[in-house]
Amino acid sequence: MIPDQVLVARLRAGDEAAFTWLLDRYHGPLMRLARTFVASAAVAEEVVQETWLGLLKGLDGFEQRATLKTWLFRVLVNRAKTRGVREARSVPWSALGPEDEGEPAVDPTRFNARGRWTSPPQPWEDDTPEALLLRRETRAQLEAAIEALPPRQRTVLVLRDIEGVAPDEVCGMLGLSDANQRVLLHRARAALQRALERHRAEEDERC
């Protein structure tokens, strides 16, 4: 990991190795984030290109109040929101939609009238993330479940749990209240857990 200060100085001096390092590290994450805003891969690619060009334009004025990574993500979110509007696929960030509020974390039929488990979660055999992801099918299920999330939930999940962006940064980038950010994250995480639970149950049946 190269410190931002060093990286920015090297980029300003035109160091190609530094720019290559940055491209290799962040192009994939930027693409993944862009895809949560725009439907087509081609448009996402354009938005990411614009983000890189935006980086070059803004580099001399970059003041390092945020990290380079946060700054890149912020530029991308701003561009992607504009493109989302043009694609007529934009979702309002100020209020939650019905898809974000309606569903409980766990199917209510799995509890009795007093809210105690009647169909409790079964312990998973693979109990480290590495072991879990080693199974190709589990990984595919997880990727598919992320893709199936409602757009706002998907954006928040990608920023928080994949990219490790801090909650206040995410709220700032997306124009979300702290409480709504948490609702979206909660719904997204619960949906992924449901998907994996379903997947594990199917696997157990097959054995």
Add this chain to the structure above:
Amino acid sequence: MLSCQELTELVTAYLEGRLGLLDRLRFRMHIGMCQHCRTYLREQKLVIAAVGHLPAEPIPDGVRDELLDRFRDWKGEDPKP
């Protein structure tokens, strides 16, 4: 006492450190006594960690080359001292 169903809706607030003192206490007490909710919480943490381990797609060579060209142009336009 917190029910299991209520607990599953408080998991994120708990993990985010956003429960008040009393709710946090009730959450911990329930987890201490209820094996099923312990399993639920463990699996939720596992899901979060697994998501964090998903690798991004590598940048295609063509895209990298093109962006490097733009970087060279940018450097050329604006020579640094």
